[in-house]
Amino acid sequence: MKHSFIVSAVLLALAGCSQLPQQTPAPIKEVSEPVVAAEPDLVENEVLNDNIAQAQATDFGHIFIDRDMSFTGTLPCEGCPGIKYHVNLFQDGKFEARQEFIDQHEVNLVKGTWLLEGRVIHLMSQQAKIPSFQFASNNKVVLLDEAGKPVVSKDNYELVRSNDFIKLDTSMQMLGMYQVIDNNAFFTSCSNGEKSSVAMTQHHIPMLRNYQTDKNLNGKAVIATMVARQSPKEDKMLFVEKFEQFWPGATCPDKLNLAKVQGIVWRVERVKYIQVPQQYNLRMLFNDNAKLYGFSGCNVFNASYSQSSNLLKVNPLVSTKKYCAQSNYYESNFTQHLQMADRIELNGDKLQLFHNNEVVVEMRPALN
Incomplete structure (x- = not known):
């Protein structure tokens, strides 16, 4: 009897607030029912009815993000084959996401903070707009529409939690201004204007030599194309994975004022x-x-x-x-x-x- 009273009190306290984890959260014991087993054998408690029931929150207790989690999946996209999502939720209240527009050579890497409100997870970032999701089970989230309701469709609008945490793939196709100053290489992206240092790695060396041995390039800013990945740290360092080519005479296009053919x-x-x-x-x-x-x-x-x-x-x-x-x-x-x-x-x-x-x-x- 005493144990039931304590559990009820805990549930009442949790029901009245949204969850935003602290930087160093204390371990929280699951009070949901049924109890989630240790990874990787996660147990789902999910309503197995029609499409509407699957897209709505199920009555399985509270959601806790007390460990780092990875969610992946491909969601429908108007005018493209789909968008591949990889979302990592960190227990310290931060998130990182990769959006890859299939067959369009467009990748967005977004970082920010999350807010858990009941079973709705809000992803907040100043870099780009990321949709909100609702937990349909302990291991699935469903996309919310503009009205904040779970999308109900015959198409898949769910991301599924991975058994293991997966590091984000930050490699992407890049086009931007490359320049070497005092033996330090810098790259400024044409897509977002961010300037990054380029790490001196084995894949960067051919690019550097090509630049330094061409008297028409050496010391100047020149458009370059390459595949590179971002450092997981906050130093904005780039690691070249594949150098493609330099484009002498080119500049970053003005997306709002395309008035010329040459130089793009x-x-x-x-x-x-x-x-x-x-x-x-x-x-x-x-x-x-x-x-x-x-x-x-x-x-x-x-x-x-x-x-x-x-x-x-x-x-x-x-x-x-x-x-x-x-x-x-x-x-x-x-x-x-x-x-x-x-x-x-x-x-x-x-x-x-x-x-x-x-x-x-x-x-x-x-x-x-």
Whole structure:
């Protein structure tokens, strides 16, 4: 009888407040029923009814974030195949998340703090807007709509908790200004304007040597593309995983005022009626000195061109001769139609190349 009174008192005290963990929280014993077993054999207590019941909170007691947790899953996305989510909740009240827009070469890395209100987890950050979720069970969260209600759909709107905590993958495609000053390398991202130091690693050394041995680059700020990951610390250090190339003559695009064709790295999105998968990363640049160059999915290329008003003539391309089975079709299709182009137009944020008044290549500014 005395034990029941104590448990009831604890439940009444918890029901009246939202949970925001302290920096060094004391261990909290689960009072929910049934009791959650030790990881990795977590026991769920979940309503197994229709879609509506699965999307709503279940009556299994209180949620406690008394350990670091990882949630992953792919949620639907309007205009794209989906968004891969990886959300880490830390018991000290912080969170980190990775949003990867499938087939769009767009990755958002977001940090902030969380607030647990009943079974609703609010993710708050000044970097980007992250949706809120509601615990559908101890091991699942469901996306909330703009009205703060669980999304009810035949599509999957749930993230599932991993048995083990998983470190966030911070590697991503990057495009930005690279410069070496007093033997220290710096990179300023075109997508968010953040300036980072570049760590001196084995994958960075070829990039550094390429820069220092080119008299046209050494000492200057130049657009570079690479795959890199961010340091987990707060020092904003970048670790290069793959150097791609430098883009002399290019600048970061003004997303609000695209008024010129030259000096911007363009990503190829469509050739004729065929969408180009973004994983192949076809990109090109028109230089002010009537030169163009780029990456066609497997090989790098360059050529001279002439432009008079909207009329365009691209001379035969000079290209490396590597063979890549997966991207060869898209590469040959793109290079063929690029050399056929006879007109060029900038429509909003789209750069379109025409042949006989038909769009044969469509591109957008590359930000990564």
